[in-house]
Amino acid sequence: MSNNDTQRTVTVRIQRFNPDVDKKPHMQDYQVKMWPGMTILDALHEIKTHQDGSVTYRRSCRHGICGSCAMHINGRNTLACKTPIINEVKKNNTVTIGPLPYLPVIKDMVVDRTSFWEQYLRVKPWLIPPDDIPEREFRMSQEEVDALHDAEACIMCGACYSSCAVIGLNKKYLGPHALLKAFLRVLDPRDTAPGERLEIVSQADGVARCHTIFNCIDACPKGLNPTQAIETLRKLAQKRQKYEEAKAERQKHLNEPIPS
Amino acid sequence: MLTFKLQRWSAIALLVFLTIHMIFMHYVPPFHISFDVVQARLSTPTWKIIDILFLFSVLVHAMAGSYQVITDFESAFNYRKALAWASVIIVILAFVYGAKTIWAFQL
Numbered sequence A: 001m002s003n004n005d006t007q008r009t010v011t012v013r014i015q016r017f018n019p020d021v022d023k024k025p026h027m028q029d030y031q032v033k034m035w036p037g038m039t040i041l042d043a044l045h046e047i048k049t050h051q052d053g054s055v056t057y058r059r060s061c062r063h064g065i066c067g068s069c070a071m072h073i074n075g076r077n078t079l080a081c082k083t084p085i086i087n088e089v090k091k092n093n094t095v096t097i098g099p100l101p102y103l104p105v106i107k108d109m110v111v112d113r114t115s116f117w118e119q120y121l122r123v124k125p126w127l128i129p130p131d132d133i134p135e136r137e138f139r140m141s142q143e144e145v146d147a148l149h150d151a152e153a154c155i156m157c158g159a160c161y162s163s164c165a166v167i168g169l170n171k172k173y174l175g176p177h178a179l180l181k182a183f184l185r186v187l188d189p190r191d192t193a194p195g196e197r198l199e200i201v202s203q204a205d206g207v208a209r210c211h212t213i214f215n216c217i218d219a220c221p222k223g224l225n226p227t228q229a230i231e232t233l234r235k236l237a238q239k240r241q242k243y244e245e246a247k248a249e250r251q252k253h254l255n256e257p258i259p260s
Numbered sequence B: 001m002l003t004f005k006l007q008r009w010s011a012i013a014l015l016v017f018l019t020i021h022m023i024f025m026h027y028v029p030p031f032h033i034s035f036d037v038v039q040a041r042l043s044t045p046t047w048k049i050i051d052i053l054f055l056f057s058v059l060v061h062a063m064a065g066s067y068q069v070i071t072d073f074e075s076a077f078n079y080r081k082a083l084a085w086a087s088v089i090i091v092i093l094a095f096v097y098g099a100k101t102i103w104a105f106q107l
């Protein structure tokens, strides 16, 4: 990539919507001079600071950690702070940015995430540890850690949730983010409520509603796999009692050394 | 979850019955299908039972699938109990009608 390439001016096309004045969303173009390493979030800052202060979006950490800058960039949900603009510039020298789909727009790229958080809370995303907490740390074997498939790395950005076609039709569906969290807790050897969690995800708006469309996998900026988590929950839900018993047995040995 | 399971189980049954159907209807002599051929086949109790079970799997599979897709819409999801009962009634009616037709075949 030549230096000229990274320093040219590109068109950033933003979906604008202010419910106080607009009846429906419209696109607005801004010209931004790229610099090497510029991300989509940097381009938005550039616009907001120097061209149009009314452009509205969420952001916080700027390091792909907080999940607040998830938006729809060139037809894909991803994090604005993690996406180099040079990778997104199309042949017509344009990058198109909009809010996360399927969610009510508050203003420009800011969406109302109420349903996202409501579904999340339904799976009781917190850890429910055993009563007798050991003096030393809980111990997990390498296999137990591997089985989580890095699900703990989820930053709750909502990219998966708002790329899911089932969510587009039905906001009562738990959604990939909540099911991924349920998976994490169900497989966590320290958690004492796997049965209750499996019961919740087995309801009509739970795992059975996933159509394995795989959009959530494509969208996840952390490379996580909610579809695989949903599939695992489906299997465990079939043998709930056995699984609960096995887990209770495992919890008796949580503070013992892991046999090698 | 029950609908999900019904759809999977009926899919396995369909695989078995469809294989039987395809082999005996299309890949063994005589290689043409006429009313006489079908009538002769459906006059035997074994084929009657196979085809009635085949019909049942098709109906369960189709109804479970349609129910799942229809209740994907939030407006329909709110009425899922009523829709489930309607689906069960449709399956029973269609099954009785189809099974009676198959059972009536004679040479």
Ligand code: SF4
Residues within 6 Å of the ligand: A067, A153, A154, A155, A156, A157, A158, A159, A160, A161, A176, A177, A180, A219, A220, A221, A222, A223, A224, A226
């Ligand atoms: S699973 Fe991935 S896309 Fe979904 S909320 Fe977590 S980090 Fe975001």
Ligand code: FES
Residues within 6 Å of the ligand: A058, A059, A060, A061, A062, A063, A064, A065, A066, A067, A068, A069, A070, A079, A080, A081, A082
């Ligand atoms: S600003 Fe925190 S993830 Fe992008």
